[in-house]
Amino acid sequence: MKTSYKIILTLLVAVTLITSCSRKKNTFISRNYHALAARDNTLFNGYNALEEGRENLIQNYTDNYWEILPIERMQVFEEVTLPGQNKNQNFSRAEEKAVKAIQKHGMNIQGKEYNYQIDEAYLLLGKARYFDQRFVPALESFNYILYKYPASNNINQAKVWREKTNIRLENDELAIKNLKRLLEQEELSGQDLADATSILAQAYINTKSLDSAITQIDIAAKVTKSNDERGRYRFIQGQLYNALGDKDSANIAFDRVIDLNRSTPRMYLISAHIEKAKNFDYEQGNKLEFFELLTDLEENRENRPYLDKIYHQIAEYHVKNNSDSLALAYYNKSLRTDSRDKVLKAKNYEIIGDMKFDLAEYKSAGDYYDSTMTNMVQNSKPYRVIKRKRDNLEDVIYYEDIAKNNDSILKLVALPKEDKIAYFEQYIEKLKEAAEKEKERLEAAERKKGLVTTNNNFGNNASGLTGVKGSKGGPLPGQGSSFYFYNTTTVAYGKSEFTKNWGNRKLQDDWRWSSSIKSGVNTAETNPALANASNEEMYDPQFYIDQIPSEEKVVDSITKERNFAYYQLGLIYKEKFKEYPLAISKFTQLLDNNPEENLVLPSKYNLYKIYQLLEEETEADFFKKDIITNYPDSRYATILNNPEAANLEDKNSPETIYKNLYSQFENQKYAEVLSNIDTYITAFEAEEIVSKFELLKATTTGRLYGYEAYKKAINFVALNYANTPEGKQAQKLASSTLPKLSKKQFVSDTLKGNYKVIYKFNTADTEEITSFVKTLNEVNANIAHYDLSTSIDIYDPETTFVVVHGLKSIDGAKGFAFILRDEDRYKITKPSIAISSQNYQIVQIHKNIDDYIKEHQ
CATH class of the missing domain: 1.25.40 (Serine Threonine Protein Phosphatase 5, Tetratricopeptide repeat)
Known part of the structure; x- marks a missing residue:
């Protein structure tokens, strides 16, 4: 009996508890049960998911330290997220938990919510939507808290998050107004104050009010509880001071980041050092001490992930000290770190390109500008600037290649046969030395291969002793363990050695000769005969001599092409790049090569103009007298004799x-x-x-x-x-x-369109054509209901068309001759051809009027 009473009592208590926990009853038990269930279960899991998603956002976000950093690390995507779509499953899970808490634990009785955790659920819901970049639904969630829960202890957080959302929706002015009112009306402290002032600073940054942003971000940096945030805020503060030109205040802010040391992410620490280095005063500062600091940063093992930026800054230091060779070395070291910072890579490539350009190494500069553009956003303004630079180099690269290659060929053509033999014998000796070294390398590689295979076999046998079939390190069933390619170690070693010795080669015949053999003239890439040469031919000087052009016509063509390239280079250096010494060099080399007559006079005139620009009057007078004396009837001589006439239009220009x-x-x-x-x-x-x-x-x-x-x-x-x-x-x-x-087929005539009537004449019969057109115009003027015009169109060297335009149908065009006869049967009797405008265009393009006549008779 006692047992039965206990069971009944337990059931009664359970039923009482269940009924008292109803969401529709405002009882002490019900309120606390649903609050605890929401907080410790649903919301706890929801906030965990939110934090995981937020950490993923931060880790996947890459800051651009070349611009003012955003307050919050979150990549905003332009594409619109549709309902039911999520970019991050963690945020989807957080949203589900928030909705579940509201639906299962909400106690909305007669319009009033009695579960004090539901405002927390709506806050979680808004945050999840915010990070999932669904900003309008997020705004609704935060506004709902402000509307339904004005007494909530989360009300200030909701206000801050609402303004964060407004900023994402580009409502910066509204966000500034609301945040300023919040800071004036509420006594915020701790993290709430940090969040409010930092996001207000972001709004000021967006609206270009940088001085106001500095004040707010300073407050945020002081009161935030997170050293991660403090380091970021101080760094942004330094960037803002730099943007305003206050380098001293900026350096103080960067020093505060550096003082945090290991308490903040190292990226902020290194970036603060880099920004301070950019602000260094090279006139008043201690250069030795500054360089020692840069060297310490370079040598610190903890800074290895950031060597790309450190090397770049050291290169900048050497540029300021006019040590271009050292600067070039460090820019290249920065590039070799395989940096993920595309802006930095683009800057490195561009700077090296500019250095090559200043050294007049235009082809090399062009290659660096190409690499610059691959690391830029296409069609952005900086991209277009570099593209213009690169396009300007196109011509000079083209003509420099022609001049260099043709000069090499012509030098060999001019050599006596004995010198040619000596030249290629020396070249063949280099080939033999290279082949011998390659043989030794292959033999060494073979010995290493045998050693590795032996060790591998030993390892396999040892593992086999265990008696365990398929044990780790043993041979796989059905394959011998001694085969080279079954061992990953030997394969990796072989790949590494091949790349080290041969570079990246295409899979093709004669791959060893494709780009490894270089000489002043020929390579297998430019001369197919080399690629197909036998070993005997490769070591025979006569084989190479036979590749040199000997026909006078071919040599003259190469010479003419070389001379024209020199002339074009002279013009390009003079007009485009203002590189006057280089232009003089090219024009002078051209004149020394006995060029074609039509290149001599313009080259001399250009030299005269260049020497004038350089204020070298003696040289300028020399070319002036040469042109006036030797080319008195030329337009150049006319201009030199009468400079005032140069501004007038020359009829012979x-x-x-x-x-x-x-x-x-x-x-x-x-x-x-x-x-x-x-x-x-x-x-x-x-x-x-x-x-x-x-x-x-x-x-x-x-x-x-x-x-x-x-x-x-x-x-x-x-x-x-x-x-x-x-x-x-x-x-x-x-x-x-x-x-x-290219289309020659005639189109079908339509009921409506533009049609013409053609009359054929012999082009030589100009008087007949003129008389016919006069008569035709007179007759056309008397034809009612038509707006006709006439033209004379050249068809080919022997044939001219007189064409009547303005007819609206093929029947009207065909009947035009009858209309003319009705007007005056004696004036217009010449046969005519009716044709549509489209077919007339085809006839004029392909000169196939006879085909049209055959098809339409």
């Missing part, structure tokens, strides 16, 4: 001649343009404008001879003038326009 030719082109005098343009192209070969003449020639050729001739001419310009604006325009035409023009 390339520009004036081009304008006249273009005017003839617009007037359809295509035959006249083509008959004269080659003469001018030859006369002005050394001028930049020659590419404009060539493009005009290509266009005129197309108008007169049709698509195939145009295609050939455009490709010629694109290939031979690739580095000029006209050449690039030709490349664009070849790639995009020519394919569209």
Whole structure:
């Protein structure tokens, strides 16, 4: 009986407790039960998930120390997060826990919440949404706390987080207003004050009020409980002072970061040292002491992860001290650390590129600018600046390569046969030495391979003694343990040795010769004969001598190309880069090479202009007298004899001649343009404008001879003038326009459209054409209901069309001749061709009027 009473009593107590814990009853037990259940279970797990997610955000965020750091480390993505999508599962879990706490433990009775933990749940919900970058729903959560729980002890936190969200939504002015009111009305302290002032500082930074931001972030740094935050706030404070130009105050802030030492992340410590180093006064400061500090930072083992930044700063120190060679070494050391800081890498590459540019090593500078752009945000302003620099180098790199390669070839061509044999015998000796070293290396590698294999076999046998099949270190079933590639150690060693000796090679035949053999002239990459040479040929001097061009026509072509490259380099150095000594060097080398006549006079005139700019009057007078004496009838002599006339348009200048030719082109005098343009192209070969003449020639050729001739001419310009604006325009035409023009099939006539009537004439019959057009215009004026016009269009060298425009249907065009006969049956009797505007365009492009007549008769 006693047992039965105990059971009944227990059940009664349980039922009482359960009923008293109802969410709909405002009892002491119910309030405390749901509060404790929410706090110690649901919310506890939710906040743990939130912290895990926040730590992941911080770890995955990379600060850009070249700009003012944000107060909060969180990468904001531009893409919109849709409902049900989450970037981080931890935040999704935290949100679920918050919702669960509200749904299962909320005690909203008659509009009033009696569970004092529910405001904490809404705060967790808002934070989870905030970090998941769903800022509008987060704002709703924080506003709900302010509306429903005005007496909550979390009310200040909710206000701060609401303004953090407003800042993320770019409502900075609203956030400043609300935070200032909060700081005025409430007595905040501790972390609440730190959070409020730090986020207010962020709003001021966003609105460019840096002096106000400094005041607020100073308060945050003083009252925060986290040394991590304190180090970040002090560092940002230093950046703000630097942005305002107050280096002394900035250094004080950076010193405060350094004083924290191990209490704050080392990245802030190193960055503070770097920023102080940037502020160093090279005129008044102690350089020796400063360099010792940089050296200590470099040698400290704890700073190895930050050597990229330290090396860069040491390089900057050497630049300030005019030690360019040391600076270059440290910039390269910074790059070799394989830094993850793309901004730093871009700066290193750009600075080295500028140094190479200043040394006139333009090809090398171009390579560094290429690397700079790969570490920049595409289409950003800094990217476009570097791209312009790189594009300006395109021509000089192109012509420098031509000059260097052709000079090497011509030097070998000029050598006597005995000297050629001696040169290549010396080269072959180097090849033999390299081959011998390679043989020794391979033999050594083979011995090492045997040693490693033996050790491996021993290890396998030893493990086999245990009698355990498949034990660690033993051979896998079905494969011999002595095979080289089954041992990961030997494979890794082999890869390392191969890369060390040969570099990264493509999988191809004759890979050993592809880029390892270098000489002043030939490599297997530029001369296919070397790649296919046998061992016997590789060690025969005559084999190399046979590769040297000997035909006079080929040698002349190489010489002409070399001379033109020198002339172009002289112009580029003079006009683009203002490198006058280099320009003088190129023009002088050109004149020493007995160039073509059309290059001599412009080279001398350019030398005269350069010496004038350098105020070297003796040299300038020498070239002036040379031009006036030896070329008295040239336009250069005219300009030198009468400098005032230089400002007037010269009727014989390339520009004036081009304008006249273009005017003839617009007037359809295509035959006249083509008959004269080659003469001018030859006369002005050394001028930049020659590419404009060539493009005009290509266009005129197309108008007169049709698509195939145009295609050939455009490709010629694109290939031979690739580095000029006209050449690039030709490349664009070849790639995009020519394919569209290639269609020769005629289109079907439609009920509505634009149609024409064509009358064919022999181009030589100019009087007949003029008379016919006059008559046609008179007759057309009497035709009612039509708005007609007439034109004379060149078809080909022998044929001219008189074209009537303005007809709206093919039947109207075909019946046009009958209309004319009705008006005056004796004036217009010549046969006509009716054609649509689209088909007329095809006829003019492909010169296939006869095909059209056959199809439409």
